[in-house]
Amino acid sequence: MLPFARVTIIGLGLIGGSIARAVKAKMPTVRVTGHDADPDVRETARAIGFCDDVTDTPGAAVIDADLVILCVHVGAIGAAAAAIAEDLPAEAIVSDVGSCKAEVARAMADALPGHIIVPAHPVAGTERSGPEAGFASLFDNRWCIVTPVEGMPEDAATRVAEFWRRLGANVEMMAPDHHDRVLAVTSHLPHLIAYTIVGTASDLEEVTQSEVIKYSAGGFRDFTRIAASDPTMWRDVFLSNREAVLEMLQRFSEDLTALQRAIRWGKGDELFDLFSRTRDIRRGIIEQGQDDPAPDFGRSHN
């Protein structure tokens, strides 16, 4: 039994477009309807053909849906929810894919009183964006975190979880607040730091931008990938998950200061101890299939 028969995707970028492709690949009998606020994106989506139908209005997209997934930036969730409120069937489940969950859950509940809301976050993506960037295997063996909110029917979360399993993901249930603290450290802080160091490097006077680019293979290029992510998405994430991000940032700054002192005072043992400890985390990530085990992430060397 498929968990849903008619799935509507609002927002046809990297994630929305990948969900559509994955549904067509893994649940081909499910009808996929899409809508995007940007007419160019709708045009591209129609040309690629990853939806059965792309509608010109959000209301027309949801009118017979049993699952609606809002795949828009976190800061635009409230408006996207409000735009479907009038046409949303009473029994439809509304979900999303945002990287912060507490504020997003509140925004959806406010815009859709009386409706069934099950926020979710597939922890997957690339540095690309737009309807062309998606692919059907994006969620394979990645985690999707479903964050049920109080007062909603229990089986709604179960059905959303089953939907994500069918798309290839592993599913975990978690309270929205805990999600936001976990992602602050595994995703939001890394992005903030990557954006910062790439900015720092490009502002130097005595080292030219051309030198930074040339010699990036020494480590810097690993940071530039996530610093090339969608600026609107990440602005919204930092504003929405402000408290957890600031707390993790504070801890990171303290740890960095300790290392700075160790370097200044020539404490090689302290450096060595930390540098040895961090290898275990990488090993865990590889063992659990969350990254490519090949050196250099499997970059081609030819």
Added chain:
Amino acid sequence: MLPFARVTIIGLGLIGGSIARAVKAKMPTVRVTGHDADPDVRETARAIGFCDDVTDTPGAAVIDADLVILCVHVGAIGAAAAAIAEDLPAEAIVSDVGSCKAEVARAMADALPGHIIVPAHPVAGTERSGPEAGFASLFDNRWCIVTPVEGMPEDAATRVAEFWRRLGANVEMMAPDHHDRVLAVTSHLPHLIAYTIVGTASDLEEVTQSEVIKYSAGGFRDFTRIAASDPTMWRDVFLSNREAVLEMLQRFSEDLTALQRAIRWGKGDELFDLFSRTRDIRRGIIEQGQDDPAPDFGRSHN
């Protein structure tokens, strides 16, 4: 005309082993002799067979060499140079592959007075180490920075540069001090920050290590690769290039504080401006062939 006929490699880890393999692949008539202080590494190197000969002492390895490359950790360069001093032919050129150049150049000059020294740094590597980790194409289209020191015959640097070009690298000449400032930002600071954030994440109480590993696909995993690099190598780098690293770290901390304030006070425009600016650097790196253009570094998605 090949720049050298008999090349000796002291230290048969990732870089030394890759140089040996690259010489055999690209200059098959050149005789490659190797030595490593660790008998297990010598045994492995003999079994793999990437050298024509692996000697049990450093002296025996250099006795008829015209190029000797010290491929040991930066902190061990002085001792490695001293160990070959007695047997080194007067006309041989001594080079290295260290990630810092000013201090390394001084250590080699002190240990080998009257000899010809041409420090160099191939900006290439992976998170792996040891004799099994190397491969012949490691330097293809990567940069090798040659940092000539005053008072040495000019054609020595030219020959070392030609050697690296034959191995597939692009070569740039640079003063040792400038090299150390460039690499502080393109390599040393990124490693320091990656080690720090992986340490910060593993020290959290309320977010478990298992959660950090599970949800690492959100960005964190990009940092764990370089934080899995050789701890001895990196301890030595930070101690050797202390001043430049501390200065870059100071700039980074200031920039991070500015972003922290922008998040705290909800200044979305400031965040958006930085996040847009950093995309250009990534574009430059891709255009100049210094990284894989595929999304996610070309990680396999299947």
